[in-house]
Amino acid sequence: MEEAVHALRDWKPGDPASATTLQRLYVEPALYEVVASQQSTTEQFLVAADRGAPSAMTGTNRAAGIHLRLDPAARTFHLRMSSAVTYAWAGHWLVERGASPDALAAYHPVPADPYGLGSPHEPTGLLDGGDxxxxxxxxxxxxxxxxxxxxxxxxxxxxxxxxxxxxxxxxxxxxxxxxxxxxxxxxxxxxxxxxxxxxxxxxxxxxxxxxxxxxxxxxxxxxxxRLDSRNVAPPPATDPATGLHTAARRPAQRSDGTAFQPPRPHTVRSKGR
CATH class of the missing domain: 3.10.450 (Nuclear Transport Factor 2; Chain: A,)
Incomplete structure (x- = not known):
């Protein structure tokens, strides 16, 4: 999120809530890792992991939805953020604000060396569930x-x-x-x-x-x-809408999406009146 926050330096918050949200992101932008996004020249919908939410904390929301809307004529922005249980629920909040569910289904690729340790020290998998x-x-x-x-x-x-x-x-x-x-x-x-x-x-x-x-x-x-980490029994195999046994399905094709690009002030111009 560092680039996204930095790119808003020439824009003014359109309301107090936008200023508060920007300040929250400005303090620790590295805590929010964008994993899916939809964007245009004036609007962005971001699904992010909240890396400041320790996995050891019970009931912690580990994802966030971030919605940015630019008003080029006034050079202002409107910024909102909502914490969520999972990426999908962050996406649900964004879809309710106008995002495309298909766009948010395309996850960004994971960095080749996410921990920045370099070969041969880069581990296989995750070091912690909080990652x-x-x-x-x-x-x-x-x-x-x-x-x-x-x-x-x-x-x-x-x-x-x-x-x-x-x-x-x-x-x-x-x-x-x-x-x-x-x-x-x-x-x-x-x-x-x-x-x-x-x-x-x-x-x-x-x-x-x-x-x-x-x-x-x-x-x-x-x-x-009754949940036990040593022997996890699956939940009842039912379709939650119909109560019928869930039919076997083929795995869906997953898209890695495209890299997130923050708004750049010089590319957005106000229209002449």
């Missing part, structure tokens, strides 16, 4: 769940989220976080309580999303209480 910025979806099922989240509108209400277990308890192989949602889909009647379990696989730098629906919140939370 969420360097993880990408691990299978087609995860991509499908993420796409549904981004497009879900007001379908879901977040009831709670927390760390399920840490990398330390799994021998450094993986860590997991859960989110419990209330599903308002008409065909989800009888299975309103949707549990999403996100697992970060440290050794191959990927994450996967599994989910299952329950008739009651109590049943969902009882399943959460």
């Amino acid at each position: 969420y910025a360097f993880a990408r979806p691990g299978d087609g099922a995860t991509l499908l769940v993420e796409d549904r989240i981004r497009r879900s509108g007001s379908r879901y209400t977040l009831l709670g989220r927390q760390m399920a277990y840490s990398g330390g308890s799994s021998g450094g192989e993986r860590e997991a976080n859960w989110a419990l949602l209330l599903d308002r889909h008409p065909r989800a009647s009888g299975r309103r309580f949707l549990l999403q379990l996100e697992t970060v696989h440290l050794r191959n730098a990927t994450y996967t999303l599994a989910e299952g629906a329950f008739p009651t919140e109590r049943q969902a939370r009882e399943w959460i209480d």
Whole structure:
């Protein structure tokens, strides 16, 4: 985010909230690693990993959505940011503000040497579960769940989220976080309580999303209480909208997207009146 913040030096905040958000990003821009984006000459939608959110903290939002809109005629900008449980939920917030869900599905490539250690010291995988910025979806099922989240509108209400277990308890192989949602889909009647379990696989730098629906919140939370990092049972294999067994699907093709380019003041000109 350093380049994006620096590029706004010649622009003025359009309101107090924009000034506050810029100050937040200005203090520690390196904490926000952009992983997906959509942009035009006057507007940008960014999905970022929040590297300031330690993985050991329970209930931590590890992603953020950032929306920047420029007003070239007034030389002002409007900037908003919202923290989120996952990349997909950050994307959901941005889609509600006008972003394309397809554009935000194209993740940027992970840097070849994300830790900057250089060969032969560069590790394989992630050093810690908090290095969420360097993880990408691990299978087609995860991509499908993420796409549904981004497009879900007001379908879901977040009831709670927390760390399920840490990398330390799994021998450094993986860590997991859960989110419990209330599903308002008409065909989800009888299975309103949707549990999403996100697992970060440290050794191959990927994450996967599994989910299952329950008739009651109590049943969902009882399943959460039984989570064990040594032997993780999958959630009930049901489609959260219909309650039917989920059919096998082919993995979706993943695009790495294009590198993020911050706004450059000299390329945006006001129109003559």
